[in-house]
Amino acid sequence: KKIRVGVVFGGRSGEHEVSLASAKAVMENLDPEKYAVVPIGITKAGQWLLGTEPATLLAAEQPNGGIADTFRSVTFTGDPTVKHLIPLEGGSALGEQGALDVIIPVLHGTYGEDGTLQGLLEMANVPYVGCGVLGAAVGMDKEKMKMIFDSAGLPNVNYLVYRRNQWARSPEAILDAIETQLGYPNFVKPVNLGSSVGINKAHNRTELEHAINVAAEYDRKIIIEQGINCREFECAVLGNDEPIVSVVGEIIASNEFYDYNAKYIDNQSQAVIPANIPQQTTEEIRRYAIAAFQALDLSGLSRIDFFLDKDSGKIYINEVNTLPGFTEISMYPKLWAASGIPYSELLERLIELAQERYEDRQ
Numbered sequence: 073k074k075i076r077v078g079v080v081f082g083g084r085s086g087e088h089e090v091s092l093a094s095a096k097a098v099m100e101n102l103d104p105e106k107y108a109v110v111p112i113g114i115t116k117a118g119q120w121l122l123g124t125e126p127a128t129l130l131a132a133e134q135p136n137g138g139i140a141d142t143f144r145s146v147t148f149t150g151d152p153t154v155k156h157l158i159p160l161e162g163g164s165a166l167g168e169q170g171a172l173d174v175i176i177p178v179l180h181g182t183y184g185e186d187g188t189l190q191g192l193l194e195m196a197n198v199p200y201v202g203c204g205v206l207g208a209a210v211g212m213d214k215e216k217m218k219m220i221f222d223s224a225g226l227p228n229v230n231y232l233v234y235r236r237n238q239w240a241r242s243p244e245a246i247l248d249a250i251e252t253q254l255g256y257p258n259f260v261k262p263v264n265l266g267s268s269v270g271i272n273k274a275h276n277r278t279e280l281e282h283a284i285n286v287a288a289e290y291d292r293k294i295i296i297e298q299g300i301n302c303r304e305f306e307c308a309v310l311g312n313d314e315p316i317v318s319v320v321g322e323i324i325a326s327n328e329f330y331d332y333n334a335k336y337i338d339n340q341s342q343a344v345i346p347a348n349i350p351q352q353t354t355e356e357i358r359r360y361a362i363a364a365f366q367a368l369d370l371s372g373l374s375r376i377d378f379f380l381d382k383d384s385g386k387i388y389i390n391e392v393n394t395l396p397g398f399t400e401i402s403m404y405p406k407l408w409a410a411s412g413i414p415y416s417e418l419l420e421r422l423i424e425l426a427q428e429r430y431e432d433r434q
């Protein structure tokens with residue numbers, strides 16, 4: 073009997089479109105001999121649509137936030153009393169199609185990568201790929217992530233965090249504090265986001281003030297980091313309690329930094345896999361990657377990103393991404409392909425890890 077895999081994608085996030093591309097690749101690479109794929113699209117308005125391919129999800133979305141067709145609901149395995157928690161249209165599809173054995177959340181950013189969907193799936197008592205509630209939530213919160221890096225002894229850039237209301241109350245004092253403690257250039261980011269959305273590099277006080285205002289539009293917490301003159305490296309981690317780590321890759325960004333445009337629009341950024349760095353540096357990065365994965369209590373998968381300071385030669389951990397981009401040309405699958413695990417085998421392993429983690433928690 074085939075394993076029924078629900079692939080959840082889209083969602084109420086700034087990274088909605090990125091998710092559609094990832095989900096398309098995931099569905100195309102699940103071995104049809106082994107898996108029956110059930111696409112579950114979430115519109116930007118937050119409506120769940122069963123059986124919608126990523127390409128048609130956008131088309132189905134109506135300007136009024138409604139949807140074009142009538143869709144049936146999704147029912148998870150597990151406790152039937154909680155299935156109605158899942159906000160869906162129409163009646164139950166359980167009898168007709170059978171319940172889902174495992175879910176692959178292919179969502180990036182808020183309501184998907186941040187622990188919210190993971191909480192819902194825990195309550196629905198269904199195995200799912202990737203991190204649990206805690207790992208996903210701290211992996212999305214750049215402040216808490218860095219606090220844990222600090223306490224685990226992982227090398228972190230200097231940073232400051234302010235709440236939106238603090239910024240509104242005393243902007244001059246905050247600008248002064250950033251200038252004395254971090255200097256220029258620095259990077260200003262919404263604490264909970266990804267894909268470089270809302271991130272700006274500030275070279276002076278005017279740019280800094282503007283950058284904080286931009287970040288404050290996206291989040292009530294704003295993080296400001298010391299800017300590093302850096303090369304950027306990424307590596308992929310796979311596993312639960314005994315994770316393995318891929319080769320290290322380098323990103324050569326097409327812009328002054330790896331912004332949204334350099335990531336998704338201009339197609340000029342390059343990946344060098346494996347990175348051209350000394351063996352010792354590679355081993356240091358791989359060691360930190362495993363340490364970060366364990367410190368944040370991650371599971372399944374994560375892409376862990378690093379800076380190499382060109383001036384001092386020092387390695388810094390930048391961040392983890394618990395649901396990294398998953399198209400065939402995305403770094404996470406490419407790093408594994410270069411490490412001997414092709415895309416469809418990677419999906420198989422992730423599904424096994426989801427089932428293993430589910431059993432472990434019973």
Ligand code: ADP
Nearest residue numbers: 229259265266267268269297298299300329330
């Ligand atoms: P996201 O989660 O949106 O990818 P990141 O923290 O990874 O956010 O920042 C996006 C990009 O901005 C990085 O890949 C890097 O190019 C640049 N960047 C971010 N922080 C720094 C920093 N402290 N020093 C130098 N470059 C940075």
Ligand code: MG
Nearest residue numbers: 266267391393
């Ligand atoms: Mg990120």
Ligand code: MG
Nearest residue numbers: 267268377391
């Ligand atoms: Mg990043």
